[in-house]
Amino acid sequence: MIKKGYYGHWGGAFIPEILHETFKELTSYFEEVKEDNSFWEEYLQIMSSYSCRPTPLTYAENLSNRFGGGRIYIKREDLNHTGAHKANNVMGQGLLVKRMGKKRVIAETGAGQHGVATATMAAKFGFDCTIYMGEEDVQRQRPNVFWMEKMGATVVPVTDGSRTLKDAINEAFRDWVTNMDSTHYVLGTVCGPHPFPEMVAWFQSIIGLEAREQILKSFGRLPARVYACVGGGSNAMGIFQGFLQDEQVALVGVEAGGKGLTSREHAARLAGSDASPGVAQGYKTMFLQDFDGQMLDTHSVAAGLDYIGVSPILSDLWEKGRVRFTAATDTEVMEALELTMRNEGIIPALESAHGFVQAFKEAADLDSDEAIIINMSGRGDKDIFTIANAYGDPSWKEFIIERAEQYRKG
Amino acid sequence: MPTLENKLRETLSQKQILLMTHLVLGYPSFEVNREVIRQMVENGVDLIELQIPFSEPVADGPMILKANQQSIAQGAKVEECLKFAEEVTAQFHIPFLFMTYYNILFKYGLEEFISRAYNINIKGFIIPDLPPEEGKEYLEQVKKRDLAPIQIFAPTSTLERMQLLAGNGAGFIYCVARRGVTGKKTDFGQDFDEYIRRCRNATSLPLAVGFGIRSKKDVDFLTGKADIAVIGTETIRLVDERGPQAVGPFIGGLR
Ligand SMILES: Cc1ncc(COP(=O)(O)O)c(C=O)c1O
Numbered sequence: 035m036i037k038k039g040y041y042g043h044w045g046g047a048f049i050p051e052i053l054h055e056t057f058k059e060l061t062s063y064f065e066e067v068k069e070d071n072s073f074w075e076e077y078l079q080i081m082s083s084y085s086c087r088p089t090p091l092t093y094a095e096n097l098s099n100r101f102g103g104g105r106i107y108i109k110r111e112d113l114n115h116t117g118a119h120k121a122n123n124v125m126g127q128g129l130l131v132k133r134m135g136k137k138r139v140i141a142e143t144g145a146g147q148h149g150v151a152t153a154t155m156a157a158k159f160g161f162d163c164t165i166y167m168g169e170e171d172v173q174r175q176r177p178n179v180f181w182m183e184k185m186g187a188t189v190v191p192v193t194d195g196s197r198t199l200k201d202a203i204n205e206a207f208r209d210w211v212t213n214m215d216s217t218h219y220v221l222g223t224v225c226g227p228h229p230f231p232e233m234v235a236w237f238q239s240i241i242g243l244e245a246r247e248q249i250l251k252s253f254g255r256l257p258a259r260v261y262a263c264v265g266g267g268s269n270a271m272g273i274f275q276g277f278l279q280d281e282q283v284a285l286v287g288v289e290a291g292g293k294g295l296t297s298r299e300h301a302a303r304l305a306g307s308d309a310s311p312g313v314a315q316g317y318k319t320m321f322l323q324d325f326d327g328q329m330l331d332t333h334s335v336a337a338g339l340d341y342i343g344v345s346p347i348l349s350d351l352w353e354k355g356r357v358r359f360t361a362a363t364d365t366e367v368m369e370a371l372e373l374t375m376r377n378e379g380i381i382p383a384l385e386s387a388h389g390f391v392q393a394f395k396e397a398a399d400l401d402s403d404e405a406i407i408i409n410m411s412g413r414g415d416k417d418i419f420t421i422a423n424a425y426g427d428p429s430w431k432e433f434i435i436e437r438a439e440q441y442r443k444g
Numbered sequence: 445m446p447t448l449e450n451k452l453r454e455t456l457s458q459k460q461i462l463l464m465t466h467l468v469l470g471y472p473s474f475e476v477n478r479e480v481i482r483q484m485v486e487n488g489v490d491l492i493e494l495q496i497p498f499s500e501p502v503a504d505g506p507m508i509l510k511a512n513q514q515s516i517a518q519g520a521k522v523e524e525c526l527k528f529a530e531e532v533t534a535q536f537h538i539p540f541l542f543m544t545y546y547n548i549l550f551k552y553g554l555e556e557f558i559s560r561a562y563n564i565n566i567k568g569f570i571i572p573d574l575p576p577e578e579g580k581e582y583l584e585q586v587k588k589r590d591l592a593p594i595q596i597f598a599p600t601s602t603l604e605r606m607q608l609l610a611g612n613g614a615g616f617i618y619c620v621a622r623r624g625v626t627g628k629k630t631d632f633g634q635d636f637d638e639y640i641r642r643c644r645n646a647t648s649l650p651l652a653v654g655f656g657i658r659s660k661k662d663v664d665f666l667t668g669k670a671d672i673a674v675i676g677t678e679t680i681r682l683v684d685e686r687g688p689q690a691v692g693p694f695i696g697g698l699r
Contacts (some may be wrong), residue, residue, distance in 0.1 A: 046578050047575070047577070047578065048546060048573045048574060048575070048578050049573065049575060050502070050503050050572045050573055050575075050596070050598075051572075051575065051595075051596045051597065051598045051600075051601060051609070051620070052598040052599075052600055052620060052623060053600075054575065054598070054600065054601065054605060055600045055601070055602070055605075056600070194506075194509060194510070194513065195499065195500075195513060200500065204500055204501075204502050207502045208502065208505070208624075208625050211503070211623060211624055211625060212623050212624035212625070213623075214600070214623070310551075311550075312547050312550060312551060313546050313547045313550050313573075314500045314545075314547050315500060315502070316502075316573070321547075323547070323551070325551075326521055326522045326548070326551060326552075327498070327522075327547040327548050327550065327551030327552070328497075328498065328499040328516050329499045329500055
């Protein structure tokens, strides 16, 4: 018998006793809404009126012609309210929180997109909101910190460990074990203890449902390949679910190659060979860890991919050979970003640009009567400081220095 | 060899309440650990939790979290912790337990870890992120060797849940005194009395109470209610602030 919350032998719910009842309650509410059509209706309604669903599927004609192979389509999750697919999960969990009658939400965030989405949802639904964010990510995603605070959230910089996403998750759990009566933890990706992977995948499945319909309508047939970047795996699971049953559609997950797969400075769990099975943060998956089981420091230019673990659902699909995994380096990401901006006038988030890298590498292998879809999980505006810095843009630098001088004068 | 429970009951026939202390292996160093354990045992501690550091200690508060991370950063390895444990169990004749997170056992190899612990005379395990639902093989392996897979009760646990946990446990039950993580103060009020009554109703195993116990006053309060008082963060704080030699007098003054 397959145990609940397991995908092959990955997943589970490795939670401290203090949270047992909280998880029991959450699971039972989730089971209830899954069977309740009116809940999904309400979800679709709010996603179309408060966010921008269905998000378009854009034909990238210039890029397609440039590579001269498969036709490139981009699923525009950047056009969601708050600029990323994170809103799909957050609004869904927000509706669930209303049902549960809780008044406070907490969340971890890496890139800040999940934090911004949660702060937005909390403002709209009238919840108190605290966001945990690694200190390193606070620095590199500063604009998002500003917006979270403006929407009334408290942003707590986490100074422990590697000061990135995993440490923010630990801190959110520490808050939750203290305040579980009033508080729901809005986990931002398809990781963590059951029911989170299943629940987040369910809300994100809206991406794939739309994309499948859209590609059939605009291209007349299913895509040959679908590409998505993989941090925890929520945007990837979102779009992949639309095509899992179509065996002819190849599914490709792109992880953070950082400074290269042999550099030890990356976050490639499934594409590299540095990860091994482990149990941490409440679930069993492939983790970047040492011989003793201590988690390693990861690196990526994209804060949202800079994480030690990966969805148990994806570990299972990887093991079964259904999803292929590759990695994109920081340098390749900047190149793909520039190409996309110049040719299509579209600015992908650094995370999303990982998916573009692999699609660009493979597009020419396909015929022009085949299509590929890239899931553009979010927009790059949040990365303006990182991108400007990477390009060493002189006029931007001048602007920042001038502004700093003005602030200094008071 | 007497089981942990028998050993505790024997000690309980001479003392009103037992003291269990805790330390993080390798923090601030194995050398200081050695001295702290000596001071603890000489001042009457009845059993000791040796925490093998883990990089993601989610159930621990800031103090123990920092101790875990610093120990690892200084290069403490699981093998070193095991060797150290072997040394202290040979030297001091009180029960020692391993406290750690599941990944340490999982990565070592569950059966290998438990059998190694058995060979070095460890009496039981406290694994806060391994509920019985996920720990079938662990429970089997531990019980097969007559070791104690210590189960944890929380104030949020229902009576039914406590009964299920107790059925899977041995040695004693670790009752977490309040919500939250280690290291914060606990206010023992009326809710606590009701909680302890629920714990007693659920099991005949001895009850240990931990989280936020710092003073003689706390230990006095627990006397007659619980069987074991657990001192965790407080001795780490003491060693940080006043050095290992402050531990003896502190422990000596608790009962
Ligand atoms: C724009 C964007 N894409 C991707 C991710 C990675 O998360 P996931 O793999 O769960 O989609 C993030 C996470 O912060 C993000 O902000």
